Amino acid sequence: MRKRVPFLDLSSIHRDLEDELVAAFRETMRTCRFIGGPMVEDFEKNFAGFCDTKHCIGVGSGTDALRFSLMASGVNPGDTVITVPNTFIATTEAISQAGAIVDFVDIDEQTYNMDPAKLAAYFETKCHIDNPTGRAVSARTGSQVAAVLPVHIYGQMADMDSIMDIADKYNAIVIEDACQAHGAEYFSAKTTRWRRAGSVGISAAFSFYPGKNLGACGEAGAVTTDNEEIARKIRMLRDHGQMKKYHHEMEGYNGRLDSVQAGILNIKLRRLSGWNEKRRRHAAYYRGLSGQTDGLVLPYEPPWSKAVYHLYIVRAPDRNGLQEYLARHGIETGLHYPLPLHLQKAYSAMGYKAGDFNVAEKASAQVLSLLMYPAITSEQQDYVIGTVKEFLSERRSVA
Ligand SMILES: Cc1ncc(COP(=O)(O)O)c(C=O)c1O
Structure with a gap:
C-alpha cells in the first residue's frame, strides 16, 4: 500500500x-x-x-x-x-x-x-x-x-x-x-x-x-x-x-x-512548552537534509533566536517539481505563501508590481513547507528526508 x-x-x-x-x-x-x-x-x-x-x-x-x-x-x-x-x-x-x-x-x-x-x-x-x-x-x-x-x-x-x-x-x-x-x-x-x-x-x-x-x-x-x-x-x-x-x-x-x-x-x-520542544527536535532532525547541493536551503535560526517552528520551510529552485515528486510519494506539503501580498488582486490598487519586493517574491516562488507538528515520527521524517534526497539526485543525474 x-x-x-x-x-x-x-x-x-x-x-x-x-x-x-x-x-x-x-x-x-x-x-x-x-x-x-x-x-x-x-x-x-x-x-x-x-x-x-x-x-x-x-x-x-x-x-x-x-x-x-x-x-x-x-x-x-x-x-x-x-x-x-x-x-x-x-x-x-x-x-x-x-x-x-x-x-x-x-x-x-x-x-x-x-x-x-x-x-x-x-x-x-x-x-x-x-x-x-x-x-x-x-x-x-x-x-x-x-x-x-x-x-x-x-x-x-x-x-x-x-x-x-x-x-x-x-x-x-x-x-x-x-x-x-x-x-x-x-x-x-x-x-x-x-x-x-x-x-x-x-x-x-x-x-x-x-x-x-x-x-x-x-x-x-x-x-x-x-x-x-x-x-x-x-x-x-x-x-x-x-x-x-x-x-x-x-x-x-x-x-x-x-x-x-x-x-x-x-x-x-500546559503542554505547549513540551510541544514546542518536540518541534525544535524535529527541526534538528531535518538537518539530515543538509549537505545537499542543488540549492536546497534549510531554515536559518540566528544565535539570538529560539524558533518554535510553527512551519518548517525549505527553499528549492525547482520547488514545484519537488512538491509534485513528494505528492507522488504520498507526502503532503504546503506553500506559505504562493503569492506575496503586494501582488494579490486584493491589493492591485496599491500599484505595486513584480520586482518591487524581490526577496519576498523569490521566497514565494521557492518555499515549500514540510510536515511539522509534535506527533510526527522519525520514520515519517526519514521517509520525507529520503524522498527529498532521491528527487535531488534524480535531478542531478538528468542534468
Ligand atoms: C501571521 C498571521 N497573522 C494573522 C493571522 C490571523 O489569525 P486568525 O485566523 O485567528 O484570525 C494568522 C492566522 O492564520 C497568521 O498566520
Missing part, C-alpha cells in the same frame, strides 16, 4: 487529551458561563504568564487581536502602518479594517522576517519628517507612519531590537504579529535577556486557529500587552465598547473569547 504522510495531524493530540477537553466542555455546560467568566479569566492570566506580560485579553480570533491592538495602541484612521508582503492576508486586513493604510518593506532572505535595513531605508528615503510630531510621513501614502507591524513568521521572531530602535527614532509604535509564534524567543542585546514573543512591542496579537502551536477547537485569539490603558480599551473593543453592561463608551465589536475555547486552551497551554 502507498504511504500517506499528512501535512498536519491534529487528531493524535485530541485523542490524547480527549477526556480533559470534554471535561472542560461539560464544566461550561454545567455553569452556562459560555462567554467570558472564570475559564476565560484563568486562561488570560495563564497566557500572560507564559508570554511574560502584565495583560492578556482573549478575543475571537487572531484577526480581531490584530485589529484591536492597532485601534487601542493609538493607530488612527488614515495613518500608515508598515508590514511585510510575506504574511497571511489577515495582517493587512486588520490594518485596513482599523482604518489605516498598509505599506510594505521587504523581508530578509535568511529568516523571511522583516528586514530592519529595508525598514530603515523606507523611513530614510521614502518619507519626510513632520516637524511638530517628529513622525515620518510616507511619500507613497501621504500620511504619518504610526506603527510598524513585524510578523514573527513561521514561528521565529523578527529582529526586534533593530526594529524597535528604528521605529522609536520616528515616534512609531511596534505591534507584533505573533500569530505563528507562541513561545518563540529573542535574545535582546539591549535588555540582555531572552524575550518571549508578545512581550516586546507595545502590544501583540496571537491566533489560536486550530493548526497553530497553541490551537483552540474553533476560532480564538488574544492580545498581550504590559500597557494598562491598551488592555482596558481592548476589553471594551471586544465587547461592544462597554465595561459595564449597556453603558457604551464607544462603538466596539463582538470579538469575545468563548469559555469552551478558553477551557480547551488552558488545558493545551
